Amino acid sequence: MIHVANLSKSYAKNTVLSIDQLDLQAGEIIGLVGNNGAGKTTFFSLLLDLIKPTTGCIENQGVQVDQSEAWKKETAAFIDENFLIGYLTAEEYFDFIAGLRGVSSSELEALLSQFHPFFNEEILGNKKYIRDYSKGNQKKIGIAAAFIGTPQLVILDEPFANLDPRAQMQLQKLLKHFNSEKGLSVMVSSHDLLHVSEVCQRILILNKGLLVKDARTSDITLDALRAFFSDERAEESEAS
Amino acid sequence: MLLTLFRLELKSIFRAPTWSQNLWMRILIVFAILYFALIFISLGVGAYFIIEKLELGEPFTVINRYILYYLGFDLIFRYMLQPMPVTDVQPLLYQPIPKNGVVHFSLLKTLYSFFNWSHLLLLIPLSIVLMTKGQQSLNTLIWAGGVYVLLLTNNYLNIIINQKTAIFIVAAILVGGTAGLQYFDLFDLTPFTQPLFSAIYAHPLSIAVPLLIALGSYLYAFSHFKAQMHLDTGLAKKTEKTIAIDQKYFERFGKLGLLLKNDVALIVRNKRARMAVFAGFFFIFYGLLFFTGAIEAYDGVYWRVFAGIFVTGGFLFSFGQYVPSWDSSYYSLLMTQNLTYVEYLKSKYTLIQVFTAFTTLLSSWYIVFGWDIFTYVLIGALYNMSVNAAIVLWGGAYVRTKIDLTSSKKAFGDKNAFNYKSLLLTLPKIALPVGLFALVDYFLGATAAKLSIVAISLIGLSLKPWIFRRVIAIYKKEKYQTLKAYRS
Numbered sequence: 001m002i003h004v005a006n007l008s009k010s011y012a013k014n015t016v017l018s019i020d021q022l023d024l025q026a027g028e029i030i031g032l033v034g035n036n037g038a039g040k041t042t043f044f045s046l047l048l049d050l051i052k053p054t055t056g057c058i059e060n061q062g063v064q065v066d067q068s069e070a071w072k073k074e075t076a077a078f079i080d081e082n083f084l085i086g087y088l089t090a091e092e093y094f095d096f097i098a099g100l101r102g103v104s105s106s107e108l109e110a111l112l113s114q115f116h117p118f119f120n121e122e123i124l125g126n127k128k129y130i131r132d133y134s135k136g137n138q139k140k141i142g143i144a145a146a147f148i149g150t151p152q153l154v155i156l157d158e159p160f161a162n163l164d165p166r167a168q169m170q171l172q173k174l175l176k177h178f179n180s181e182k183g184l185s186v187m188v189s190s191h192d193l194l195h196v197s198e199v200c201q202r203i204l205i206l207n208k209g210l211l212v213k214d215a216r217t218s219d220i221t222l223d224a225l226r227a228f229f230s231d232e233r234a235e236e237s238e239a240s
Numbered sequence: 241m242l243l244t245l246f247r248l249e250l251k252s253i254f255r256a257p258t259w260s261q262n263l264w265m266r267i268l269i270v271f272a273i274l275y276f277a278l279i280f281i282s283l284g285v286g287a288y289f290i291i292e293k294l295e296l297g298e299p300f301t302v303i304n305r306y307i308l309y310y311l312g313f314d315l316i317f318r319y320m321l322q323p324m325p326v327t328d329v330q331p332l333l334y335q336p337i338p339k340n341g342v343v344h345f346s347l348l349k350t351l352y353s354f355f356n357w358s359h360l361l362l363l364i365p366l367s368i369v370l371m372t373k374g375q376q377s378l379n380t381l382i383w384a385g386g387v388y389v390l391l392l393t394n395n396y397l398n399i400i401i402n403q404k405t406a407i408f409i410v411a412a413i414l415v416g417g418t419a420g421l422q423y424f425d426l427f428d429l430t431p432f433t434q435p436l437f438s439a440i441y442a443h444p445l446s447i448a449v450p451l452l453i454a455l456g457s458y459l460y461a462f463s464h465f466k467a468q469m470h471l472d473t474g475l476a477k478k479t480e481k482t483i484a485i486d487q488k489y490f491e492r493f494g495k496l497g498l499l500l501k502n503d504v505a506l507i508v509r510n511k512r513a514r515m516a517v518f519a520g521f522f523f524i525f526y527g528l529l530f531f532t533g534a535i536e537a538y539d540g541v542y543w544r545v546f547a548g549i550f551v552t553g554g555f556l557f558s559f560g561q562y563v564p565s566w567d568s569s570y571y572s573l574l575m576t577q578n579l580t581y582v583e584y585l586k587s588k589y590t591l592i593q594v595f596t597a598f599t600t601l602l603s604s605w606y607i608v609f610g611w612d613i614f615t616y617v618l619i620g621a622l623y624n625m626s627v628n629a630a631i632v633l634w635g636g637a638y639v640r641t642k643i644d645l646t647s648s649k650k651a652f653g654d655k656n657a658f659n660y661k662s663l664l665l666t667l668p669k670i671a672l673p674v675g676l677f678a679l680v681d682y683f684l685g686a687t688a689a690k691l692s693i694v695a696i697s698l699i700g701l702s703l704k705p706w707i708f709r710r711v712i713a714i715y716k717k718e719k720y721q722t723l724k725a726y727r728s
Contacts, residue, residue: 050575082569082727097577100578127481132480
C-alpha cells in the first residue's frame with residue numbers, strides 16, 4: 001500500500017529523515033517508535049504531503065503523494081491540533097468531515113456510537129467549541145474524526161499521549177476492531193513501547209532519522225524492544 | 241528582579257512574529273511609527289500658530305480648553321487600539337517572584353507603549369513654542385508634566401475599563417455627548433474645565449492633584465489586577481457560549497454549503513473575523529465623503545466610481561484579502577482532506593459575492609442623493625461581484641500570514657499582510673475601473689462611461705475560470721511554504 005524509495009528530508013545540512021526503502025502492506029497496524037527527533041512526525045508529514053521530501057518519494061495506494069491528490073480519498077490522519085477547527089463544536093466538526101467524505105448523518109451516528117466508551121461522555125452534546133476542550137479531549141475528537149468515512153489508511157501521530165488510561169485502552173480496542181473487522185490499515189507513532197507492542201503487528205524503530213529496526217511484533221519481545229532504547233544501545237548507535 | 245523581567249520583555253518584543261517575519265513588515269511598522277510621530281510633532285509645533293491664525297482666542301487658554309477632549313479621545317483610542325498587558329504573566333507565577341512584583345512589572349511596562357510616549361512628541365514641541373511666546377519656562381514645564389501625568393492616568397484607566405465594558409460605554413457617552421453638545425452649540429463644557437488646567441500653570445504646586453489622580457488610578461489598577469492573579473479568575477480561559485448556526489439551511493447546497501457554513505461560523509464565532517466584517521461595514525459610509533461634495537478634491541466624477549467600489553466592497557477588501565489565511569489554523573486538515581482547490585475557492589467566492597450583494601442592499605439609502613449617484617453604487621457593486629471577488633482571492637494567495645482567530649490583537653503591527661504582489665493587484669481592483677471611467681467619460685460622457693464599467697465587469701466575469709486557475713497554481717506552488725508559515 002505504501003512504498004517508500006530513497007526518501008530523505010534535510011533542513012540545511014541537517015538530515016532529519018533518511019529511508020532507503022520501505023514497503024508497508026495494507027491491512028496492518030504499524031507502529032513507529034523513536035525518541036524525540038527520531039523523524040516520526042517528519043515521516044507522517046511527508047506521507048501526507050505536508051512537507052516536501054529533499055530526495056525520493058512516497059507512494060500511497062498507487063500514487064505518488066506529491067504528484068496526485070487521489071490518495072486523499074482513502075487516507076485520513078490526525079497529527080496535531082492543526083487538524084482541528086477550533087471554532088466548531090465537536091458535532092459540527094464531525095459533520096464537516098463527514099460532509100467532505102460523503103458520509104450520511106446516519107452513518108456518522110453509527111460510527112460515533114462505537115466511540116462512546118472512548119469519549120467517556122465528555123465529547124458529545126457539550127455545546128462547547130473545540131478550542132475550549134482540554135488537550136486530551138481535543139485529541140479524542142481528532143482521532144475519532146480520522147475514522148469517519150471508513151478510509152483505508154488512518155495515520156495517527158502519538159495517539160496515546162495525553163489520553164487518560166481508560167481512553168488509551170479504549171483506543172487500543174478500537175484500533176484492533178477496525179483493523180480486524182474492516183481491514184483498516186493504521187499507522188501510529190508512539191513513545192510508549194507497551195502500547196505499540198500490544199496493538200501493532202509490525203514495529204518500525206527510528207533513531208535520528210534512520211530506520212534501525214523493522215520487526216513483526218510476534219518475532220520480538222518487549223524486552224528486546226526496550227533494549228533498543230537502553231543507554232548502552234543508544235551510545236552504540238551514536239558511535240556507529 | 242525588575243531588570244530580569246525587563247530583559248525578558250525585550251526578548252518578547254524582538255522575537256515577536258511580526259518582527260522576525262519579513263523585512264517589508266518591519267519597514268512598514270517603522271514607517272507607520274514615523275508617520276504618527278511626524279503628525280504629533282507637527283501638531284505640537286503648529287497648534288499654537290493654528291489657533292492664533294484662526295483667531296480662536298488666546299492660544300494657551302484655547303489649548304487648556306481643549307485638553308479635555310484630547311484626554312477623552314485619547315482614552316477612546318486607547319480602548320480601541322492599545323493591547324492589554326495581562327498576557328504572559330502565567331509562567332511568572334510559578335517562579336519565586338513576589339506577586340506584587342509581577343503585577344507592578346506588568347503595569348509599569350505599559351508605560352513604554354507607543355500610546356504613552358507619543359504624547360511627549362506633541363507636548364515637548366508645544367511647551368517649547370509656548371515658552372518662546374513668553375510663557376514662564378518652569379511653569380510651562382510643570383503644566384506639560386501635569387497634562388502628561390493625566391495622559392498616564394488614562395493608561396491605567398484604560399486597563400480598568402478594558403475589564404468592564406460598562407465603564408467604557410459610560411466614558412464614550414460622556415466624551416461623545418459633550419463633544420456633540422458643543423458641536424451643535426448647545427452646551428460647552430470646556431470653559432468650566434479650562435481653569436482646572438490653567439491652574440497647573442498658574443499654581444505649580446497644584447500639580448499634586450494630577451499626580452494623586454494618577455497614583456490613585458495606578459493603585460486601583462494594581463489592586464484590581466492582583467485580585468485576579470489566579471488561574472481560575474483573571475487568568476482563566478473563558479469558555480464561550482456557543483452560537484448556533486442553522487445546519488439545515490446550508491445542507492441543500494451540498495459541499496459548497498458545508499464550506500459556507502464553516503465560513504459563517506468562522507465569522508460569527510471569532511473576534512478577529514468579526515472585526516474584519518465590522519471594518520468592512522463602515523466602508524458603507526465612505527461614500528458620504530464623495531457624494532456630498534464634502535471634500536473638494538473628490539468632486540471629479542470618476543471619484544464616484546471609486547466611492548462606489550469602496551462602499552460596496554468593504555467586506556470584499558477586509559475579508560477577501562486574507563483568504564486563505566483565515567483558515568491558517570487548520571490548513572493542514574484542509575490539505576489532507578477530500579477537498580479540491582476549486583471547491584474551496586468557490587465557497588470563498590460565493591461568500592464574498594453574497595456579502596457584497598448584502599452590503600449593496602445596505603447601501604441602497606444612497607438613493608436619497610438621487611438616481612445618478614445611486615448608479616455609481618450599483619456599478620461599483622457589479623464590478624466588485626464580477627471582477628474584484630475573484631481578484632481579491634488572487635491577491636490573498638500571496639499573503640502567508642498566520643491569523644490567530646481568537647485574539648483581536650489590536651496594535652497596528654498585526655496588519656502584516658504586506659506583499660508587493662497583492663499590492664500590485666489593487667491596480668485592477670480599483671485603478672482600472674476608475675481610469676477607464678475617467679477616460680471614457682472624457683471622450684463620450686458619463687453614461688457611456690458607466691456602460692463601459694458594465695462591459696468590463698462582464699469581460700471580467702468571463703475571466704473568472706482563468707483567474708481561478710492562476711490562484712490554484714499559486715496555492716499549489718506555495719503549498720509547503722504556506723503550511724510552514726501557518727504551522728509556525
